[in-house]
C-alpha cells in the first residue's frame with residue numbers, strides 16, 4: 001500500500017467556524033470542506049444524498065451538517081444521512097497539520113467524479129448547464145478565491161493546490 005499524496009487546500013482559519021469552503025476540481029462536483037466549533041475539519045462531496053443540495057451552504061453542528069434544502073442531517077465523518085433518512089454522500093480524507101488543511105490528491109482527482117446533481121434537485125452541473133451562482137469560476141478565470149461569504153457561511157471554491 002503506498003503512502004497518500006496530499007494536496008494543500010488552505011489554512012484551517014480560512015474555513016469559517018460552523019461553515020465550509022468549496023474546493024473546485026477539474027472533474028466532478030466540488031468538495032465541501034467543513035470546520036466545526038472544535039476546529040475539526042471534514043470533507044464531503046458538495047452534494048446531498050437526498051436531492052443533491054449544496055451541503056457547503058448548510059449549517060454545521062457537532063459533527064453533522066444540515067442540508068439547506070430540506071434539512072436532512074448528514075454526518076460529516078461518514079457522509080451518512082441520519083435515520084430515518086437514508087443515503088450517503090462520498091467523504092474525502094482530510095489531514096490537518098500545523099494549521100494547514102490537506103486533501104488526498106488521488107481522491108480529489110478520481111473519487112465520485114461521475115456524480116452530477118440530480119435533475120430534480122436545486123441545480124445541476126453538466127457541460128451545458130449554467131454554473132451555480134458563486135460556484136466554479138468560468139473557464140480560464142483567475143483561480144484566486146475570495147473570503148468567506150458572511151450570510152451563508154460559504155465561499156468561492158478553492159482551486160486545487162491553493163497556497
Ligand code: FES
Nearest residue numbers: 048051053067070
Ligand atoms: S437535498 Fe438535501 S435534504 Fe433535500
